[in-house]
Structure formats: structure tokens, C-alpha cells
Amino acid sequence: MNTPGPSSLRVAAVLRAITLRVLRRRDASASAGRGLAPAPWFAALESALLPAAMLALSWRLRPSDPLGLHAAFPWIWLAPWLVAVRYGAAAGLVGAVLYAAFWSLAPRLLGVPMGAALPSEFFLGGVLVTLILGEFGSAMLHRETMQRAMAADLGARLERTKRRLFIVKEALATLEQELTDRPITLRDALLDLRRIFAFVVAQPQPPARRGAAPARPLPDPDAFLLLLSQSCRLLEAGVFVREPVRGRARGAASSSWRLAHSLGQDLPQLDAQHPLVQRAVQTREAVHVAQERAAEPEHNVWVFAAPLRLRADGEPDALLAVHSMPFMSFEEQNLQRLQVLCSSYLDFSQLELGVDEFRSAWRQAPIGLQQEWAQLSRLHLQSRLRSYCAVWTGPEWLAAEDLAEFSASQPLESSTWTFGGESSRLVLVVLLPMYSAAALARYRRDMPPLVQEIGTRNEWPQPDALSVEILPVQSAEGFVDLRRIVDSVVGSPAAASGSAHEPLGAPAP
Numbered sequence: 001m002n003t004p005g006p007s008s009l010r011v012a013a014v015l016r017a018i019t020l021r022v023l024r025r026r027d028a029s030a031s032a033g034r035g036l037a038p039a040p041w042f043a044a045l046e047s048a049l050l051p052a053a054m055l056a057l058s059w060r061l062r063p064s065d066p067l068g069l070h071a072a073f074p075w076i077w078l079a080p081w082l083v084a085v086r087y088g089a090a091a092g093l094v095g096a097v098l099y100a101a102f103w104s105l106a107p108r109l110l111g112v113p114m115g116a117a118l119p120s121e122f123f124l125g126g127v128l129v130t131l132i133l134g135e136f137g138s139a140m141l142h143r144e145t146m147q148r149a150m151a152a153d154l155g156a157r158l159e160r161t162k163r164r165l166f167i168v169k170e171a172l173a174t175l176e177q178e179l180t181d182r183p184i185t186l187r188d189a190l191l192d193l194r195r196i197f198a199f200v201v202a203q204p205q206p207p208a209r210r211g212a213a214p215a216r217p218l219p220d221p222d223a224f225l226l227l228l229s230q231s232c233r234l235l236e237a238g239v240f241v242r243e244p245v246r247g248r249a250r251g252a253a254s255s256s257w258r259l260a261h262s263l264g265q266d267l268p269q270l271d272a273q274h275p276l277v278q279r280a281v282q283t284r285e286a287v288h289v290a291q292e293r294a295a296e297p298e299h300n301v302w303v304f305a306a307p308l309r310l311r312a313d314g315e316p317d318a319l320l321a322v323h324s325m326p327f328m329s330f331e332e333q334n335l336q337r338l339q340v341l342c343s344s345y346l347d348f349s350q351l352e353l354g355v356d357e358f359r360s361a362w363r364q365a366p367i368g369l370q371q372e373w374a375q376l377s378r379l380h381l382q383s384r385l386r387s388y389c390a391v392w393t394g395p396e397w398l399a400a401e402d403l404a405e406f407s408a409s410q411p412l413e414s415s416t417w418t419f420g421g422e423s424s425r426l427v428l429v430v431l432l433p434m435y436s437a438a439a440l441a442r443y444r445r446d447m448p449p450l451v452q453e454i455g456t457r458n459e460w461p462q463p464d465a466l467s468v469e470i471l472p473v474q475s476a477e478g479f480v481d482l483r484r485i486v487d488s489v490v491g492s493p494a495a496a497s498g499s500a501h502e503p504l505g506a507p508a509p
Helices: 006-031 040-061 075-087 089-109 120-173 186-202 221-232 275-283 332-351 356-361 367-383 400-408 437-457 476-490
Strands: 236-246 253-263 304-310 316-324 388-393 415-420 426-432 467-472 495-498
Touching (some): 040 075, 040 089, 075 089, 075 120, 089 120, 120 186, 120 332, 120 367, 186 221, 186 332, 186 367, 221 236, 221 332, 275 304, 304 332, 356 476, 367 476, 388 476, 400 437, 426 437, 426 476, 437 467, 467 476
Antiparallel strands (some): 236 253, 236 316, 388 467, 415 495
């Protein structure tokens, strides 16, 4: 039995070290939320350096046969194969091109005998395995990107659902236990917040200066602070906006918080190093002094902080900071009420990102429909996640109660809106987020029998009176097509009512 020599053991040790390095880097990138693929320049550099290092090692161990043409196993192909699994087939072929160039130039430049005939089987087999492994690597990267985008969207929907459940729980448990000094209930505060949002959307946006990015004003922060003072009994609070500051030393860029809107007088300057402010910025969540490690005895200037808007990179650029509030206002229900209102304000600010194009295409559409269509279109553009819109229309004799029964039977993940206008016909718009082709086919198969059942139970003249048209949710052009269908059926202007699937943070007009 042959025993491995020192050269074989060294090769095995080096290959094991390379494999562990690649796996550690991939795990670190995945835990940091950057995915399997690093920056493009680093991928291109590693795609060239790893096969080159493998070739240099093989040349040192086997000077007479660097490519391992006469070896029992083509060890030198491990480097392109690892690159193909990590970055795709195109990156793996860089190593194959490098090996082919070495075989062609090594006899003339380095004096290494490589043989007269091209080892076609050696290169063909290595390239084929590289292509196969590259396809697996590309599929894995694509699947992980889609899963991350889907997990982020589902997480945001879960947070809105949890807040809605808290609202229902508080309404049922504390209906008869409201404090006598509390001026309005949480439901009234949310309705006032909806009216603020609807008023902001109805106002024309100020034009941006030439050469500057479009302005992103906060949704009426003064009215929001007044609402918090009435609902949560705040005394002194302020809305701070982050502004970049150019440092003097080496032009280092930093940022500072500027007071943009205030409730009360003589608010202190917001310190970015305050423990409560730091935790609110890092966690992107509301923080108050009753939480553990949220404040220290020497830092008692601020008692509550919550982000009100996030930038494209996820960092907060608008913050609510509360300076003082009555002692009785620190009870748990009031702090949770304050967190819910700030989270609803933050949700509306984020859902308004990129909605201007869709709002200009159909300004009379419900705010929730505009925001939902813009968000699903952005998901399709970034991660190729498909969503669809089902437009159900019926005859003139169809009653609103019958259409409401059918609307309540839609999938739980969907959002629905009912439109009616000058004509007596009604239109039901159903948004189906993140639907695959199989899920859409199942929806098309399951809905007609449900329409037949409802029509038979309610004694419709035609049990299958509802017809459907499916639109892809991809861009503003599809939103224009939806407006054209609704206007052609119900007339213009069309009045709409949202469904119970919509979160309370997405106001109806």
C-alpha cells in the first residue's frame, strides 16, 4: 500500500486551509447580513488570485509538471471550482483562462516543458465541472437574495400585525379602566393620526431646487407633537433631524442632530452620545428610561426617544426625543401607546418612499393602495419577487354586501379595496403580494367555485357573475392600467373603501 509523501501532505494541508478560509469568510458575510457575495472588485481579485496561488504552489511542489497533467487527480482545478461555487461560472472560468495561458507561455518564458499537444481532455473536463459548479453557486446566491428580501418584507408585516393586535387587546381590556385625566383613547389618537397623514398627502409637495434631490419633509411634525401631548401627556419634546457636518481634520464627515420642531420651551441640545439616544439609533426602535440600560443616573436629560424616519441605508435621520412628562405618564400602557403612535408615524414615513410616481399616475387612489403598489414594485425591481393584482367586476345588480362577503374570503396575506362611483357597478381590487406562478394558478382555480357558492347561497340571477382580470405589480404602468379598468367600470371619480387586512398605520383617505 502506497503511503502519502511529504509533498502530498503539504498539498492537502494547504487545500484544507484554503477551504476553511473560504467557509469562514462566507459565514462571516452571511452573519453580517451582506449575503454570500462581497464587493465586485474583491470578487474579481479573488477569482484571479486564488487560481494563481494554486498554480504557484503546484509549480513549487512539481516544477516539471505544474498543471498536474500526469497526476492521479487534477488538484489544481480545486481553485477555479471553489471560485465558481462562491461567485458563479464566469468567475470560475478566469482560472481556466489563466491555466491555458500558462500552458501556452510557460515553455517560452519559464522554460518549463509542457508538451507539444494541447491536453484537451484536461482542460475540457475542468471547464465542464467549473460550469456545473458555477450554476449551483449562482442558484444558491439568487435563492438567498430572494429569501432575504422576502424575510425583510414579512418581518415588517409581522411588526404591523403585532401592533394591531396590541391595539385590539388594549381596546378590550382597558375600555372601562381609562384614567380620568386621559383626554382621548388610543383609537381616537390613531384616527387623528390618519387625518394628519391624509391631509399631508393631499397637500402639494414643494418643488425641489434645480440640481438637488427632491425634498422629503416629515408628515406635519407640529401636528404630531400636539397629538402626542394630548394623547400621551407630553410636556416638552422635540423632533430632531440629522444633518451632515464636515470635520476639519482630514475632511472627516460626521453628523449632528438639529432641532426642527419643538413642544415646549428651551429644549437642551440633543447629545448623540446619550445612552438612550444611542440605543434608539442603533436598534431603530422606541426606547424609554424604564427599560434596562436605556439611561444612566448622570444622563437624565431625555426620558424617551424613537426614530421617525430612516434613510436608504437604514440609519435614522429624524428622531423624537421627550425631555419631560408627568410622573403618572410613565405607566406601561401610556408608554406602549406612545411607542405605537411613533411606530405608525415611522411606518407611514417609510411607506411614502418612492410613492410619488404612483401617486401622480392615480392621485384619487387610496393611500394604502398607492403605498402597497409602490412597495411591491420596489421588491420586484430589487429581488424579482412577483406580485399580482386581481380586479373583480360584477353586474349592476350585484349588492355591496355580496361583494363584501366575497372580499372577506380572500387570502389572509392579501389587501382589498372596493370601488364605486357614478355607475351602480362595483369593483373589488385584491393585491396578492409575493405570489409565484403556482400560487397564482391555485388562486385562479379556487376563486371561481367560491363565487359560485356565494351566488347560489344569495340567489344571484347568475351565480358566476363576477369576472376577474389579473395585472402584474411591477411598475407605474401597471398602476395606470388598474386606474383605466376601475374608471371604465365605475366611472370617475371613484370612491374606495379599504379592507380589514390593511394595518392601522396605512390610513385610508
